[in-house]
Amino acid sequence: MKPDIRVQSPADNSWFKSSHSSNEGGECVEVSVAEQAVLVRDSKDTARSHIALTPTAWTHFVRYAATGGPEHQQADH
Incomplete structure (x- = not known):
């Protein structure tokens, strides 16, 4: 990941949420x-x-997110 990328924020109509997101609270991000x-x-x-x-x-x-994160990773042992 390059933390020095500088990108202007787009117009509000170009942001979207996952179709799995709802308006019932919880943590959501827009992309x-x-x-x-x-x-x-x-x-x-x-x-x-x-x-x-x-x-x-x-x-x-x-x-990474699709696999459920580290708690769902199988150990190699």
């Missing part, structure tokens, strides 16, 4: 795809700054 980065922000506080991830870092994160 916007920029030319050289994937932007991520808190869906409940959209005035706060976003983070920018390289497309590769975003792909790794999504794969």
Whole structure:
């Protein structure tokens, strides 16, 4: 991940949430795809700054999240 990526925040209509998200509370993020980065922000506080991830870092994160994180990883022992 490159923390020095500087990407201008896109117009509000280009942010989206997962189809699995609901408006019933909990933690949700919104995502916007920029030319050289994937932007991520808190869906409940959209005035706060976003983070920018390289497309590769975003792909790794999504794969990690899809497996359920470390608590669902099998030990190699």
